[in-house]
Amino acid sequence: MPQSPANPPRLKVEHLTRAFGGTPVVDDVSLDVAAGQVACLLGPSGCGKSTTLRMIAGVERPDRGRIAFDGQPVSDERLFQPPEARSVGLMFQDFALFPHLTVAQNVAFGLRSGRDERDRRVAELLERVNLVGYGTKHPHQLSGGEQQRVALARALAPRPRVMLMDEPFSGLDNRLRDGIRDTTLEILKEEGAAVLLVTHEPDEALRMADEILLMRAGRIVQRGSPYNIYNAPADRAAAAFFSDINVIRGTSRGALTRTPFGEFLTPGHADGAEVEIVIRPQHLKIDFDRNGRGPNPTPAEGTPARGRVVRARFLGRESLVEFVMDSDGSRLTASVPNVFLPKPGTALWLMIRRDRCFVFPARR
Numbered sequence: 110m111p112q113s114p115a116n117p118p119r120l121k122v123e124h125l126t127r128a129f130g131g132t133p134v135v136d137d138v139s140l141d142v143a144a145g146q147v148a149c150l151l152g153p154s155g156c157g158k159s160t161t162l163r164m165i166a167g168v169e170r171p172d173r174g175r176i177a178f179d180g181q182p183v184s185d186e187r188l189f190q191p192p193e194a195r196s197v198g199l200m201f202q203d204f205a206l207f208p209h210l211t212v213a214q215n216v217a218f219g220l221r222s223g224r225d226e227r228d229r230r231v232a233e234l235l236e237r238v239n240l241v242g243y244g245t246k247h248p249h250q251l252s253g254g255e256q257q258r259v260a261l262a263r264a265l266a267p268r269p270r271v272m273l274m275d276e277p278f279s280g281l282d283n284r285l286r287d288g289i290r291d292t293t294l295e296i297l298k299e300e301g302a303a304v305l306l307v308t309h310e311p312d313e314a315l316r317m318a319d320e321i322l323l324m325r326a327g328r329i330v331q332r333g334s335p336y337n338i339y340n341a342p343a344d345r346a347a348a349a350f351f352s353d354i355n356v357i358r359g360t361s362r363g364a365l366t367r368t369p370f371g372e373f374l375t376p377g378h379a380d381g382a383e384v385e386i387v388i389r390p391q392h393l394k395i396d397f398d399r400n401g402r403g404p405n406p407t408p409a410e411g412t413p414a415r416g417r418v419v420r421a422r423f424l425g426r427e428s429l430v431e432f433v434m435d436s437d438g439s440r441l442t443a444s445v446p447n448v449f450l451p452k453p454g455t456a457l458w459l460m461i462r463r464d465r466c467f468v469f470p471a472r473r
């Protein structure tokens with residue numbers, strides 16, 4: 110739904126700022142999340158994600174900035190509503206179920222309605238999280254995944270306008286996690302809350318988010334759909350956050366940069382400026398050596414360059430092959446689906462998917 114003053118986003122955060130001991134930890138963060146939308150705050154440990162979430166929850170006071178739900182301020186220069194007045198659902202890494210309460214009592218905990226309505230809502234949620242028949246059990250009788258689903262049901266029970274989740278899946282077994290993420294996402298979408306999920310795992314953000322907000326040192330450095338963030342990273346660090354990367358350095362002259370893979374267009378970079386051409390391992394293509402010759406250059410893949418295999422590893426879904434390049438001794442890594450394990454020393458040719466390269470100014 111388009112947003113306007115008459116139709117404000119479910120969650121709106123403007124210029125949120127918080128310092129600890131003089132060090133800014135959250136620095137001018139603004140974001141919007143619509144009802145039914147999942148936004149992921151993604152960034153390395155310590156970048157300020159949890160502090161942002163805690164301010165929106167109302168358990169941490171901002172130094173500056175405004176927070177509004179459906180256009181109604183819950184925190185600004187004058188106002189600071191406590192968490193219980195905000196209609197937020199909270200879910201953290203340790204689910205913190207009440208051990209002495211049953212599953213049904215845990216789910217009913219935040220419900221203020223009459224008994225019939227409460228029982229109806231608990232039954233509805235237990236069915237939705239696939240725990241029919243578990244109502245009388247206690248948390249210690251449940252697996253980690255089941256406990257996580259109870260926590261989700263408990264957080265959603267009062268129909269919060271905004272759902273805040275801080276690394277909610279990180280305590281779970283790796284094999285369970287993808288399934289639980291998908292189920293959780295389905296339920297969140299059905300319930301229609303605005304969801305802000307904090308994670309340091311790019312895979313989780315790519316899987317769950319409608320919008321990713323990439324955070325670094327207290328600031329949001331890029332925002333966009335998973336597709337855009339992955340395929341058009343704002344800088345080298347943003348590219349490197351999602352996968353291993355290869356970096357080919359060169360000097361831009363007349364908007365062209367010469368590399369072992371031919372010339373690359375580098376418009377917008379001054380003459381003599383050092384640039385970095387960044388390419389993910391899966392976008393390097395490998396071809397065989399034909400008596401010292403490689404494949405013919407193509408417009409899309411440019412000039413091939415020869416290298417020798419240093420190491421090849423099988424990682425299950427893919428094989429990673431590391432090369433040292435003949436031309437300048439630089440190291441590059443290519444990823445190949447399935448099994449491809451050439452012996453060290455094998456000469457092979459590499460080509461670069463030019464439409465998948467990113468060009469950035471070189472880091473000093």
Ligand SMILES: Nc1ncnc2c1ncn2[C@@H]1O[C@H](COP(=O)(O)OP(=O)(O)OP(=O)(O)O)[C@@H](O)[C@H]1O
Nearest residue numbers: 129130134152153154155156157158159160161309
């Ligand atoms: N109450 C506090 N007092 C002092 N420093 C704090 C406080 N809370 C957080 N910090 C500091 O602020 C920085 C950001 O912490 P925050 O928990 O927001 O980061 P994060 O991105 O969520 O990291 P993680 O994923 O490790 O939880 C850290 O350096 C942390 O030590």
